[in-house]
Amino acid sequence: MNKEQMTDAIVAAKTQLNLSWEKMGVDLNMSPVWLASACLGMNSAPAEKAAAISSYLGLGEEVTSALIAFPTKIWDQAVPTDPLIYRLYEVVGVYGETLKEVIQEKFGDGIMSAIDFSMEVDKIEDPKGDRVLLTLNGKFLPYKSW
Structure with missing residues (x-):
């Protein structure tokens, strides 16, 4: 599983469970900003945090491994439109x-x-x-x- 697939799985689980990054951060004892960044693929997570995130969301070992993997921090070079x-x-x-x-x-x-x-x-x-x-x-x- 790559970081993009990981992010899709995490965001789908977060949406299905009606969670916010703030709630997840509190429940997991993690900064919600760091947590969102790791789950969106821009930071790697230490093994214990990756396992906690995956378990919390009911996701498998593939997500845990993808969370642990070092990211390649590339973003769109065009002026953002959001x-x-x-x-x-x-x-x-x-x-x-x-x-x-x-x-x-x-x-x-x-x-x-x-x-x-x-x-x-x-x-x-x-x-x-x-x-x-x-x-x-x-x-x-x-x-x-x-």
């Missing part, structure tokens, strides 16, 4: 250079890791319209000279 994904793409397009300047001013020449990284998605209720709070927490990796 409105939510496009807006995140727009944020990086508009503020990417600003973020780079501010990060490098504070830390020096380097990057924010997407490997030593965590992310949270929170809802902030507001009478003017609920707010989305994204927290991206990555280790700073300075460029080295040799």
Whole structure:
């Protein structure tokens, strides 16, 4: 089973069981953001977490093995058309250079890791319209000279 087939099986089971990533994360004691990423094929899961996810969803060893497998992180290179994904793409397009300047001013020449990284998605209720709070927490990796 490849990652795409794994994702299809997981999403079908999630839908059939009427689950949310948040509920699954709580029940499995895993970050719902990390859990969704692994189940959508963009991260590998340690064996014990892969087995727990498969068991929870009533899926077999093929899904467990696919969850454990290292992903090839390739995504569509075209500008996304899904409105939510496009807006995140727009944020990086508009503020990417600003973020780079501010990060490098504070830390020096380097990057924010997407490997030593965590992310949270929170809802902030507001009478003017609920707010989305994204927290991206990555280790700073300075460029080295040799």
